[in-house]
Amino acid sequence: xxKEELKKRLEDxxxxxxxxxxxxxxxxxxxxxxxxNLYDYVLKNDxxxxxxxxxxxxxxxxxxxxxx
Numbered sequence: 001x002x003k004e005e006l007k008k009r010l011e012d013x014x015x016x017x018x019x020x021x022x023x024x025x026x027x028x029x030x031x032x033x034x035x036x037n038l039y040d041y042v043l044k045n046d047x048x049x050x051x052x053x054x055x056x057x058x059x060x061x062x063x064x065x066x067x068x
Contacts, residue, residue, distance in 0.1 A: 003029050
């Protein structure tokens with residue numbers, strides 16, 4: 001999710017976060033983006049059913065790898 005989209009989502013929430021919370025979340029976004037290459041998997045959770053299927057596939061693949 002692009003940073004501007006995150007900012008818009010935060011600002012459009014019914015339970016609006018404080019400006020400080022928005023800044024904190026946006027800074028966290030930058031931090032997480034800077035570490036993305038450290039992870040084996042990165043998921044974009046924009047479709048719950050699809051994301052669950054991907055997670056199930058990852059778990060199955062990892063379990064098969066452990067058995068080898």
